[in-house]
Amino acid sequence: MAERSAKQLGLSKADLPNSIIEVIATLSKAGFDAYIVGGGVRDTLLGLNPKDFDAVTDARPHEVKDLFGKRCRIIGRRFQLAHVYSGRDMIEVATFRAPPPTGNEHTTSDGMIVRDNVWGDIHQDFARRDFSINAMYYEPLKGVVHDFCNALDDIKNKTLRLLGHAPLRIEEDPVRLLRALRFKAKLGFEFDEELSQQFHDDNWALLDQVSPHRLYDESQKMFTGGYLVPLLPLLFEYGAIRHLIIYPPEKPSRLVNQVAINTDKRIALGKSINPAFFYAALLWDNYLHQLAKFKKKNMPFHDAQLQAASKVIDRQRIKTAIPRFAEQFIRDIWVMQPKLANPRVKQIPQLAEHPRFRAAFDFLLLREQCDDELNPLSESTNGMGEWWQTYQTLSEKQKQQAIDSFAGDSRRGASKSSRNRNRSRNRQEDQAGSGTKVSNETAYTPKPPKQKVETSSTQNKHYAAERAQLEKLSLGKLAGEQSSQKNQPSPLFTINADKMAKQVPQQTDIEKQQAQAHKVAGNKPQSAKQNEPSSSAKPTAQKAAKASTDKVVSSQLVVKKDVVLLPKAEPIPSQRRRRQPSQQLSQSERLQAAKSEQSAASDNKVEASKSDAKPLAESKPKAAKAKQAESKQAKSSKAAAVIVDKVIPKSDRVPATRRRREPSSTISVSERIANEKK
Numbered sequence: 001m002a003e004r005s006a007k008q009l010g011l012s013k014a015d016l017p018n019s020i021i022e023v024i025a026t027l028s029k030a031g032f033d034a035y036i037v038g039g040g041v042r043d044t045l046l047g048l049n050p051k052d053f054d055a056v057t058d059a060r061p062h063e064v065k066d067l068f069g070k071r072c073r074i075i076g077r078r079f080q081l082a083h084v085y086s087g088r089d090m091i092e093v094a095t096f097r098a099p100p101p102t103g104n105e106h107t108t109s110d111g112m113i114v115r116d117n118v119w120g121d122i123h124q125d126f127a128r129r130d131f132s133i134n135a136m137y138y139e140p141l142k143g144v145v146h147d148f149c150n151a152l153d154d155i156k157n158k159t160l161r162l163l164g165h166a167p168l169r170i171e172e173d174p175v176r177l178l179r180a181l182r183f184k185a186k187l188g189f190e191f192d193e194e195l196s197q198q199f200h201d202d203n204w205a206l207l208d209q210v211s212p213h214r215l216y217d218e219s220q221k222m223f224t225g226g227y228l229v230p231l232l233p234l235l236f237e238y239g240a241i242r243h244l245i246i247y248p249p250e251k252p253s254r255l256v257n258q259v260a261i262n263t264d265k266r267i268a269l270g271k272s273i274n275p276a277f278f279y280a281a282l283l284w285d286n287y288l289h290q291l292a293k294f295k296k297k298n299m300p301f302h303d304a305q306l307q308a309a310s311k312v313i314d315r316q317r318i319k320t321a322i323p324r325f326a327e328q329f330i331r332d333i334w335v336m337q338p339k340l341a342n343p344r345v346k347q348i349p350q351l352a353e354h355p356r357f358r359a360a361f362d363f364l365l366l367r368e369q370c371d372d373e374l375n376p377l378s379e380s381t382n383g384m385g386e387w388w389q390t391y392q393t394l395s396e397k398q399k400q401q402a403i404d405s406f407a408g409d410s411r412r413g414a415s416k417s418s419r420n421r422n423r424s425r426n427r428q429e430d431q432a433g434s435g436t437k438v439s440n441e442t443a444y445t446p447k448p449p450k451q452k453v454e455t456s457s458t459q460n461k462h463y464a465a466e467r468a469q470l471e472k473l474s475l476g477k478l479a480g481e482q483s484s485q486k487n488q489p490s491p492l493f494t495i496n497a498d499k500m501a502k503q504v505p506q507q508t509d510i511e512k513q514q515a516q517a518h519k520v521a522g523n524k525p526q527s528a529k530q531n532e533p534s535s536s537a538k539p540t541a542q543k544a545a546k547a548s549t550d551k552v553v554s555s556q557l558v559v560k561k562d563v564v565l566l567p568k569a570e571p572i573p574s575q576r577r578r579r580q581p582s583q584q585l586s587q588s589e590r591l592q593a594a595k596s597e598q599s600a601a602s603d604n605k606v607e608a609s610k611s612d613a614k615p616l617a618e619s620k621p622k623a624a625k626a627k628q629a630e631s632k633q634a635k636s637s638k639a640a641a642v643i644v645d646k647v648i649p650k651s652d653r654v655p656a657t658r659r660r661r662e663p664s665s666t667i668s669v670s671e672r673i674a675n676e677k678k
Helices: 018-029 039-045 061-071 122-127 151-157 168-170 175-187 202-207 211-224 230-238 254-268 275-282 284-296 302-320 324-341 345-352 356-367 384-391 398-435 451-473 497-503 507-531 539-558 587-613 616-646 667-678
Strands: 002-003 033-035 053-058 072-075 081-086 089-095 136-138 144-146
Touching: 018 053, 018 089, 018 667, 033 039, 039 136, 039 151, 061 072, 061 081, 061 089, 072 202, 089 667, 122 587, 168 175, 168 202, 175 202, 175 211, 175 230, 211 230, 211 302, 230 254, 254 356, 275 284, 275 324, 275 345, 275 356, 284 302, 302 324, 324 345, 324 356, 345 398, 356 384, 384 398, 507 616
Parallel strands: 053 089
Antiparallel strands: 002 144, 033 053, 033 136, 072 081, 081 089, 136 144
């Protein structure tokens, strides 16, 4: 073990953040050994800016929890860790680990460690570290650096070396292969000979046993470390991409490379990034492939988008367990691409206010820069990336002006295309009407003004043919139209409209005939009344007069067999549906009839009782009274019958609403009244 002075190595306590100093000091005051370990020490020695600092101690996780109280949270199943919060920073505190005993039940058949909560001391812990450059322990309060495996020499030679037997260490944790690629891309170190031989398919297959959640955490470290540009080709070269992305391409596309460049630039400038954005670029080709499949099934475009996005994300979840919010972030970026490339005028303000607009716009702009339109499955962006970029820099008034100008451009483009389509259609109709053949090879030449007369003549011929067909189906010529049928083909059957109009009597003619018949018939009864001497023969004379009038009317209304009678139009019923009348008496009418019968029966009983109480000597008056009672009972029954008869059934009643008068087909009401007066 080599102890080196921190001052000689260029390390100073003043360069460390207060959070890690506070945690180390608290553990030391409690009587525990505490050190800074891992990437914080390595990056500080290399002159880099450490992303975070980790601490290691001989205190157990529950002891750390008791020491820091609510500021501490224990996590992890495979290996328990304590997260201590100091201000805005979070310090990860681990306990010294010992090598797992041989034949431990917490390992798989392939030797991968599943559970590793075996505590030890600092000498055992350094042997459990993966790379030598991460096995240095810095004690800031004493200013001492402990190097147990010549890690300082490896840093000087820029060499990545696994501690212990390399194949065994990869079997224990296959994620170390990804960490090796990450350190190579970040630090620019080279693998030693033993480590370089471990990148083969058998070891990569061990990643399938690793939890998808842990793989996502490791991929997040790779994508957000600021060294994605040098790391991306290594993932494809060593074959790691096949175990991180479902159906990966053979090499990174221009879009993926450009996203990697922009991601590293944002990290260098201190801007926030979302690792899901890089996942959206990596899975873009898979999404387009699935979208093409669903579009072939004649599915609506929006539904096809949602189905394709869900299918790709569900398959990717097998490799890396992307959180739900990240999945929705990726889905929104994909679905918004057609909306931004071809927006509707009314939706432009809504799209600009969408929470995923900035990410979707960046993705659209990157597609334009990388010529994503060359992809046969991708759709055109229509150059809208620059338009949206300018739109975001405008004021509210200028934005409205830009929307109005965009709407005008879209209308002019639509009118031009429709006008061109109409021109081609008219040209084909004219050439077909003149008998010339249309060839696709001949170029279009503008027509002289005389051709307009020909087009109008062809339209007139077409309209004349339609009018002729309508005249065939009608009983006369169309109003205001005079078209000749010389050039029209003879129909299968013809109808002489003029002859038909003469044969068919109109309704006014029938009414005139009826009025004349009634006048003639009305004169005859008057002469009959004058000739009749006695008043007893009036009923018979009236009956004879009615019969004679019916005969006269029927004789005068005789129409030829060939004549077609047009009946009067039936009255249009009201829109309100009327209730069908009932054929029985109502309940009130039944009760009234029953009451009359009961009163009559009670009167009979009273009379009978009075008659029994009288002596037998008064038999004759009794008989007279009995006859009177019988006559009263008969009168009451007759009155009840009259009441029942007077009750009009509902079928004969006029409904409450006004009932329309049905037209008479023979004699009107006024004519009947006139006849009766005469």
